[in-house]
Amino acid sequence: MTEIPVPPWRKTRKVSAPRTVLSRDLIVATGLRVVDAEGLEALSMRRVAQELGTGPASLYAHVANKDELLDLMYDEVVGEIHVPEPEPERWLEQLREMVLDAFRVFSAHADIARVGLAGIPTGPNALRVAEGQLAVMLAGGVPPRAAALMIDRLGLYVCSDAYEGSLYVNRQRGSGKDLASFLGEFFGQIAAFYRSLPVDRFPNIVAQVDTLMAANGTERFEFGLDLLLRGLVSHVQDAGPTTKG
Amino acid sequence: MTEIPVPPWRKTRKVSAPRTVLSRDLIVATGLRVVDAEGLEALSMRRVAQELGTGPASLYAHVANKDELLDLMYDEVVGEIHVPEPEPERWLEQLREMVLDAFRVFSAHADIARVGLAGIPTGPNALRVAEGQLAVMLAGGVPPRAAALMIDRLGLYVCSDAYEGSLYVNRQRGSGKDLASFLGEFFGQIAAFYRSLPVDRFPNIVAQVDTLMAANGTERFEFGLDLLLRGLVSHVQDAGPTTKG
DNA sequence: CGCAATAGACGAACGATGTTCGTAGAAAGT
DNA sequence: ACTTTCTACGAACATCGTTCGTCTATTGCG
Numbered sequence: 001m002t003e004i005p006v007p008p009w010r011k012t013r014k015v016s017a018p019r020t021v022l023s024r025d026l027i028v029a030t031g032l033r034v035v036d037a038e039g040l041e042a043l044s045m046r047r048v049a050q051e052l053g054t055g056p057a058s059l060y061a062h063v064a065n066k067d068e069l070l071d072l073m074y075d076e077v078v079g080e081i082h083v084p085e086p087e088p089e090r091w092l093e094q095l096r097e098m099v100l101d102a103f104r105v106f107s108a109h110a111d112i113a114r115v116g117l118a119g120i121p122t123g124p125n126a127l128r129v130a131e132g133q134l135a136v137m138l139a140g141g142v143p144p145r146a147a148a149l150m151i152d153r154l155g156l157y158v159c160s161d162a163y164e165g166s167l168y169v170n171r172q173r174g175s176g177k178d179l180a181s182f183l184g185e186f187f188g189q190i191a192a193f194y195r196s197l198p199v200d201r202f203p204n205i206v207a208q209v210d211t212l213m214a215a216n217g218t219e220r221f222e223f224g225l226d227l228l229l230r231g232l233v234s235h236v237q238d239a240g241p242t243t244k245g
Numbered sequence: 246m247t248e249i250p251v252p253p254w255r256k257t258r259k260v261s262a263p264r265t266v267l268s269r270d271l272i273v274a275t276g277l278r279v280v281d282a283e284g285l286e287a288l289s290m291r292r293v294a295q296e297l298g299t300g301p302a303s304l305y306a307h308v309a310n311k312d313e314l315l316d317l318m319y320d321e322v323v324g325e326i327h328v329p330e331p332e333p334e335r336w337l338e339q340l341r342e343m344v345l346d347a348f349r350v351f352s353a354h355a356d357i358a359r360v361g362l363a364g365i366p367t368g369p370n371a372l373r374v375a376e377g378q379l380a381v382m383l384a385g386g387v388p389p390r391a392a393a394l395m396i397d398r399l400g401l402y403v404c405s406d407a408y409e410g411s412l413y414v415n416r417q418r419g420s421g422k423d424l425a426s427f428l429g430e431f432f433g434q435i436a437a438f439y440r441s442l443p444v445d446r447f448p449n450i451v452a453q454v455d456t457l458m459a460a461n462g463t464e465r466f467e468f469g470l471d472l473l474l475r476g477l478v479s480h481v482q483d484a485g486p487t488t489k490g
Numbered sequence: 491c492g493c494a495a496t497a498g499a500c501g502a503a504c505g506a507t508g509t510t511c512g513t514a515g516a517a518a519g520t
Numbered sequence: 521a522c523t524t525t526c527t528a529c530g531a532a533c534a535t536c537g538t539t540c541g542t543c544t545a546t547t548g549c550g
Contacts, residue, residue: 022499044500045537049500057539066537117362117405118412120435128448134449146468147455153469160362160405167363202372204379211393223391224398227476230368234475265529290508294529302510304527311508496547501528507536 091140111166115137320368356411367402
């Protein structure tokens with residue numbers, strides 16, 4: 001049987017471009033690159049596929065859907081959070097350092113924190129962080145029930161504040177200004193709005209405008225964190241004083 | 246000039262149905278009805294329009310875009326939060342009651358709380374609540390800076406927890422089960438997952454599974470709220486003891 | 491080495507979304 | 521009575537997540 005030659009108009013699909021080698025990790029890394037550069041709103045399956053030089057359907061061989069991709073990206077980011085070896089006498093400082101590190105990591109990766117708000121953490125890195133926080137608190141003598149609840153509250157606090165902070169970054173993006181001057185202008189408008197309110201109905205807001213607008217993002221975060229930690233310390237004291245001065 | 250009769254196939258658009266009377270308030274109320282019944286994901290401009298018996302374009306005469314509609318809906322819900330007259334000697338209880346009432350209101354209205362996470366509150370009702378909280382705290386002797394920061398933190402806390410809680414309601418919706426048995430089954434699966442983790446890497450999580458899963462939504466919220474309030478009280482004491490015992 | 495089975499890549503398409511445009515008709519001002 | 525302004529609305533556009541069917545490159549097997 002003589003071989004039938006391929007008709008010239010029926011070429012092989014693409015002879016020059018070699019098959020792209022996709023993988024879960026590559027897709028996750030590409031998604032993170034897009035989010036870091038352009039924010040969560042810019043992340044679409046099509047955008048990731050385009051970044052990899054392919055179509056959106058190709059991604060579904062490695063990732064079930066967009067939500068799974070987001071979960072994977074989230075856990076990848078959580079992997080950057082540092083978890084220390086427990087030192088019982090430094091438990092409060094250690095806990096504070098972990099939370100601040102988590103806040104730093106989330107703030108660095110735009111608005112990935114929103115994903116953490118949307119589900120119970122079951123990824124390997126999320127478990128690692130939870131285990132670390134639990135270990136530090138239990139070693140420090142925090143009652144188990146308080147420690148368990150605290151993990152939950154701290155995670156919620158970090159994610160929600162990081163998410164709120166990312167919203168300002170999103171507004172600044174594409175406004176042409178740098179973050180500092182954008183925030184200055186933005187909060188200036190808010191302050192002017194508050195000042196323009198009717199004094200009879202909102203006397204305290206108008207009187208406290210400068211106080212309300214004084215603190216920046218980090219100060220606000222640390223204020224709330226210290227409230228939570230002071231409260232936690234009082235739980236430790238309730239459970240029975242330790243040998244510490 | 247004799248009047249040209251209208252050809253029978255070219256009828257007036259709709260002779261029977263009188264012009265629908267749309268309004269901002271009606272659109273907002275309809276949107277809230279949809280969100281309360283089916284969740285935030287079900288809310289689309291088309292869905293609201295359909296509910297009103299018209300097309301999506303009609304809404305844009307009264308509402309700039311979907312975000313503005315969501316803001317209006319959010320402030321409408323915030324309007325249900327009760328704001329008391331300040332009684333200085335009861336300031337802490339009053340603040341606690343306001344926050345719990347806000348949590349109750351947000352929990353009753355599915356996941357509208359997510360909107361509150363996404364922006365600085367400038368609606369009239371949000372201002373009313375903020376003014377009320379500020380008044381109660383300042384009357385109670387809370388230092389202005391702490392009071393100003395506290396408003397911010399409390400709002401973030403209430404919205405983020407209510408939002409997290411709404412996620413469970415969303416998963417339950419359409420699962421056919423009632424909320425109690427759905428949550429029982431869901432958390433049972435999570436607990437089983439935690440229990441199945443390798444003990445050498447996650448000793449504390451495995452050991453504390455029952456503790457981690459013990460508290461329900463309200464207990465978790467009140468635990469975190471009490472942490473924040475205890476911390477705030479310590480700020481009042483720092484600023485100088487008042488005449489209270 | 492040659493052939494069949496399988497897994498991955500991909501074009502095209504579906505339904506749904508937010509939003510805009512142009513038009514038609516009612517209401518209001520003069 | 522005429523003109524102007526406002527609003528309701530059908531149609532359309534671009535974009536989204538996802539699925540289907542197909543085609544190809546690789547791998548396992550004899």
